[in-house]
Structure formats: structure tokens, C-alpha cells
Amino acid sequence: MRWPGRPGAAGHWTEQPGSGGPQVPAAPAWMRWLPVFYIAGILVLEPLTPVQWPVSFLLIALPVITAFAYGPVAVGAITAFTIVFEGILAGTPCCAGRPVSYVWERHYVTAYVCTALVGILGTILAAHRVRRERTLATVRFVAEIAQRVLLGPVPHRVGPIQVEALYLSAAAEARIGGDLYEAVPTTYGLRLVIGDVRGKGLLAVETAATLLGAFREAAHDEPDLAAVARRVETSMNRRSARLAGSDMGERFVTAVFAEIPHRHLVRIVNCGHPPPLLIRPDGVTELETADPAPPLNLGMLLTQAYQIDEYPFRPGDQLLLYTDGVTEARDSAGAFYPLPQRVLSWGPLPPRELLDRLHHDLLVYSNNRLHDDTAALAVYHMPD
Structure with a gap:
């Protein structure tokens, strides 16, 4: 689907510092x-x-x-x-x-x-x-330290590409969950992943750690994006086999793998995940694939190789990867969050401002009642 847009200019932003230690919140x-x-x-x-x-x-x-x-x-x-x-x-x-x-x-x-x-x-x-x-x-x-170790900081600048990340946990008492993301600069270009682990709790975090560890290695070793996805799938299957006595075999991960090589295009492998948004000065497009693969850890359902979709990714374009915690946020009437329309109404924004705007808008839309973890990556191709 596609919605017409209007042109705008990118801006600058600063990284928000984290907490230096445990802080007891003051009473109202x-x-x-x-x-x-x-x-x-x-x-x-x-x-x-x-x-x-x-x-x-x-x-x-x-x-x-x-x-x-x-x-x-x-x-x-x-x-x-x-x-x-x-x-x-x-x-x-x-x-x-x-x-x-x-x-x-x-x-x-x-x-x-x-x-x-x-x-x-x-x-x-x-x-x-x-x-x-x-x-x-x-x-x-x-929990915050564990989250930083699990989802280490993304590289904010890789050549002409700028990257920013957002993570929101639905559990305010423990800001860690099963949503995941990563961005790895490699000789094949910038490779990214965003995913959502089925379930909650410690097993979900362990599953996310397994996936991220496999991706960080495969991103450097595999020349093909489909091979990266296949290697991550293999790692997930091995872990499931070792934990056959638990419900690990029932846990799967929806994910999107993306690759921005050293030219103006982006490659996508979608494993049962919400489609990314391609944001351009003239509109917002959902990058839906005609033949999505099943979620990771369900590779036995895949009868053919992973499909790689290619799209132009020119200077001034921006890619928004997100988990279903964004699109499944509901308002007081039970309506789902209309992400493409919202992004379109804001006009082109730099990555940090886009994610901050998304964060604020989700809280307002859901009346501060997010029922699922939320992660997002904004990837911006700077003008030449």
C-alpha cells in the first residue's frame, strides 16, 4: 500500500544518555x-x-x-x-x-x-x-544493563547511512523482553535484523540472545542475506533440540533481515514479520513480500529457499523496521495503531526525531497502556 506524502528536510539529533546507577524514584x-x-x-x-x-x-x-x-x-x-x-x-x-x-x-x-x-x-x-x-x-x-548487553548500541553512522533504535518494554518494573534488533557493518554492507520472540520471560530473553549471537557471526561470514537467515534458523533449531524437555521447541521468532550494500538499494528477507516501511519525500510504502518465509524455528515449514526482495534505497530515503508492539497498540475504542498513516502525517523526520515522535504518539494513542514490548530501527540514507 502507498500513501502520498509531502517533501521535507532532515535534521540533527543527539544521543540520550543513560542512567549512571540505580535511582529510587521520588514520591509524587x-x-x-x-x-x-x-x-x-x-x-x-x-x-x-x-x-x-x-x-x-x-x-x-x-x-x-x-x-x-x-x-x-x-x-x-x-x-x-x-x-x-x-x-x-x-x-x-x-x-x-x-x-x-x-x-x-x-x-x-x-x-x-x-x-x-x-x-x-x-x-x-x-x-x-x-x-x-x-x-x-x-x-x-x-534489567537495563542486561538489555544494553543483549541489544548493544547500534552504530549511528555507517558511511552515508544513519541508524537509530527504540526499545519499549511493556513491563515497567523490568525493562527487558523478547523484542530484539541489531545493526552490523560488514564487508557486504550494513546488515540489520529486527525480531519478536513468541512468549515472555526469561526463555524469551534467552531465545533473543541466541538469535542475536548467531546473526552477529553470520552477518560477517555469509555473502548472501538468505544464507544469513538460514544460518540463524539452524542455530535456533539446535537450541530447540538441546532444550527438548521445555517449551523451547514451541517458541519461534518473527524477524526481518535487511541488507544495505554499497549501492543505492536495500534487500529484505521477511520471516513472518510485519513489513518494513520505506519513507520517501513523496510517500510511505509498506515493503510487503509476495512469499514470506515462516518464522524462525519453524524452518521445517519452508519448502524452498528464502526469498530476497530488492528495493531502491536512494539518498533521502528512510527505512523503518518495527515489531508488532507498534501496530498492535490499541486506543480506547480498540482500534489498532495506524502506523503508515501516522508516519505520513508527520512528514519526513530524521531518525532520532522519528523514533521519539513514534514513542510519544504510541503512549498517547494507547493512553499509556502498551500491552506488548516494542522495538524499532530507523535507517536513513543521507543525501550525497
Whole structure:
């Protein structure tokens, strides 16, 4: 399919730096200010209520409210402040609406004791929350490191070709999944792969690692793109045979292999994967193949050699490879994400800006509810 477009110019971009270490996310601003608002509300209600309604007793809950956003030291300090503040309210007739002081009245003494007990529980709660948050931050950091090892940085410039990558994990707590990509400069030109492993979890990551390891070797050794795909398929089959006792044999990978040789064309081998988009100043084209191969690890279904499709790839053209996490994103009405139409409406963009725009648009379209991992590669042929 093809949609008419409009011309535009490419621009420049900068690489976004990664995190330097585990970082515990700060609590939302409203949660940090909640203890202040709570105290202010009690100060407003206290002089307005009858003597029989000692609203200051509500301060007992203040340590627990503080524990949701602050650490144990802060909770302990708030507990001491709360007990003192309760005594001030009880002993200030003009502010509490009482003719006499009630500082040591038994109900207020009971309130002091209860506040201290709640403060102890709040301190324990805050310590547990901080420990869990640090553990979660460490897990996310390790997952990010594993993701970088698995999907190392792509070469941003290979001759006249510029490459940028995008990866989004549907699991916010562990930013690693079964989507994969790679770009390898070789003597045969720039070779790329993007794929999507069936399933989730550790086995999916192991499958992705197997595929990427095979591709990185075959990309340098095999002179033909179809031979690269066949060698990767062989590696996948060998791993399945070694893990016959698990469900590894049922796991397969949809993938697209691409090759940009040292002239103005691109070769594509599609193994059951969504077709890439070829973005030109005059339109957007889906590079569908007439005879796609089955997904990797299902090579026994292939009765003939892998089909290689060739397309012109001239200066100013851009190739967008993506996984089905993009096209299967849904809006509130359940409609799938219309990728070609969206890309067309944006006009020509440089690779980094294109992927950033795609990232933002996917989150807006799905109302921040991506249900599948997402990966994308943008490959731009710079003008001569």
C-alpha cells in the first residue's frame, strides 16, 4: 500500500544518555505535601468544632501519612512533632476553643501514647517501603544493563547511512523482553535484523540472545542475506533440540533481515514479520513480500529457499523496521495503531526525531497502556 506524502528536510539529533546507577524514584509532589495539608486541615477544623469533638485527635494518623512519602528518620521526627503539637493544642484554650488546659487529661495522654505507637509502626512501614523501593530500583537497573548487553548500541553512522533504535518494554518494573534488533557493518554492507520472540520471560530473553549471537557471526561470514537467515534458523533449531524437555521447541521468532550494500538499494528477507516501511519525500510504502518465509524455528515449514526482495534505497530515503508492539497498540475504542498513516502525517523526520515522535504518539494513542514490548530501527540514507 502507498500513501502520498509531502517533501521535507532532515535534521540533527543527539544521543540520550543513560542512567549512571540505580535511582529510587521520588514520591509524587502531592504525596510529599500531604502531611502539610493534613495539619492545615486540622488547624482549620479545631477552633470550629465543639469541645466534645477534639479534632486534634486526628493527628494520630500523621506518622502513617508521612510514611508513604518519607523515610524512617523523617517519620520519627514527625512523630515527635505530632506529640508536641497535640500537647500544644490541648493546652491552648484560645486556639482549641476550651476554657481550660487539657494537656494531662487522660484522653489526651491516651492520644499521646497512641501517636507514639502509630509512629513506631509508621517508622517500620517507611523503612520497609524504602528497602523495597531500593530493591526494585536495583532490579530495574540490572534489567537495563542486561538489555544494553543483549541489544548493544547500534552504530549511528555507517558511511552515508544513519541508524537509530527504540526499545519499549511493556513491563515497567523490568525493562527487558523478547523484542530484539541489531545493526552490523560488514564487508557486504550494513546488515540489520529486527525480531519478536513468541512468549515472555526469561526463555524469551534467552531465545533473543541466541538469535542475536548467531546473526552477529553470520552477518560477517555469509555473502548472501538468505544464507544469513538460514544460518540463524539452524542455530535456533539446535537450541530447540538441546532444550527438548521445555517449551523451547514451541517458541519461534518473527524477524526481518535487511541488507544495505554499497549501492543505492536495500534487500529484505521477511520471516513472518510485519513489513518494513520505506519513507520517501513523496510517500510511505509498506515493503510487503509476495512469499514470506515462516518464522524462525519453524524452518521445517519452508519448502524452498528464502526469498530476497530488492528495493531502491536512494539518498533521502528512510527505512523503518518495527515489531508488532507498534501496530498492535490499541486506543480506547480498540482500534489498532495506524502506523503508515501516522508516519505520513508527520512528514519526513530524521531518525532520532522519528523514533521519539513514534514513542510519544504510541503512549498517547494507547493512553499509556502498551500491552506488548516494542522495538524499532530507523535507517536513513543521507543525501550525497
